[in-house]
Amino acid sequence: MTAAAVGTSTSVRAEGLSVSGLTVDYGNGAGLWDFDLHVQPGEVTCVIGRNGAGKSSALLGISGFVTPDRGIVEVDGTQLSGAPYRRCREHVSLVVKGRSLFGSLTLAENLALARIDADEFFGLFPQLGSRRDVPAGSLSGGQQQLAAVGRALLRDVRVVLLDELTFGLSPVVRALIARVVREEATRRQLAVVVVEQHVETALAIADRTLVLSEGRTVLDLSTDELAAQTSDVENTYLHP
Numbered sequence: 297m298t299a300a301a302v303g304t305s306t307s308v309r310a311e312g313l314s315v316s317g318l319t320v321d322y323g324n325g326a327g328l329w330d331f332d333l334h335v336q337p338g339e340v341t342c343v344i345g346r347n348g349a350g351k352s353s354a355l356l357g358i359s360g361f362v363t364p365d366r367g368i369v370e371v372d373g374t375q376l377s378g379a380p381y382r383r384c385r386e387h388v389s390l391v392v393k394g395r396s397l398f399g400s401l402t403l404a405e406n407l408a409l410a411r412i413d414a415d416e417f418f419g420l421f422p423q424l425g426s427r428r429d430v431p432a433g434s435l436s437g438g439q440q441q442l443a444a445v446g447r448a449l450l451r452d453v454r455v456v457l458l459d460e461l462t463f464g465l466s467p468v469v470r471a472l473i474a475r476v477v478r479e480e481a482t483r484r485q486l487a488v489v490v491v492e493q494h495v496e497t498a499l500a501i502a503d504r505t506l507v508l509s510e511g512r513t514v515l516d517l518s519t520d521e522l523a524a525q526t527s528d529v530e531n532t533y534l535h536p
């Protein structure tokens with residue numbers, strides 16, 4: 297990776313998240329090249345592809361946790377700049393793989409730290425109500441993932457990036473998360489990007505789906521187009 301290529305400027309205003317030419321070159325032949333994306337407020341875009349395709353690199357480059365070699369990231373027409381914590385605080389929620397709560401703090405304390413309205417949160421996930429004052433580290437994996445997703449969706453941001461949000465979860469919890477993400481994207485007019493390995497999740501929540509292979513976008517599909525070629529996409533780009 298080279299020094300930050302993302303500076304500060306304002307271009308023609310486009311609502312939502314716009315990414316153009318995002319390139320993350322790890323210097324070992326792997327990474328992400330010339331990644332383009334536009335997600336309008338209220339839309340969900342899924343990014344799918346097999347292991348190592350570059351999906352996480354896209355989210356890390358957008359959020360600034362990895363410094364892109366090239367590319368422009370804009371939220372509502374304003375180019376993002378600055379350290380990752382600033383980007384995440386002001387514009388972007390990012391849920392990474394694994395759990396992203398403070399394990400020694402209670403669920404309620406985790407929410408307070410992110411300035412989330414607890415009533416709104418427990419309205420989304422009433423099944424977590426009884427776990428409110430339990431240390432987040434002692435919640436089950438699925439409960440922690442629900443909490444991390446809810447916290448990301450309810451923060452005062454315009455863009456939500458979710459990496460493998462259904463990884464390792466039961467079908468019931470996967471369906472619950474998918475429903476909440478879809479509903480909150482619409483209700484809060486969020487631009488949401490979801491990295492996924494399951495076409496079924498993309499079919500359930502996405503307006504568009506990008507398929508990555510070896511660091512490049514090989515397909516950009518509407519949900520109808522994805523439904524029409526699900527087995528081709530799975531056989532060519534998802535299965536080993």
Ligand SMILES: Nc1ncnc2c1ncn2[C@@H]1O[C@H](COP(=O)(O)OP(=O)(O)OP(=O)(O)O)[C@@H](O)[C@H]1O
Pocket residue numbers: 322324326327345346347348349350351352353354
């Ligand atoms: N810090 C790094 N240094 C060197 N190579 C890296 C680094 N991070 C990722 N890579 C490589 O870049 C490529 C893309 O990785 P990335 O994690 O973005 O893929 P992914 O599609 O998210 O994969 P997975 O589904 O397995 O998480 C892979 O070949 C990976 O090995």
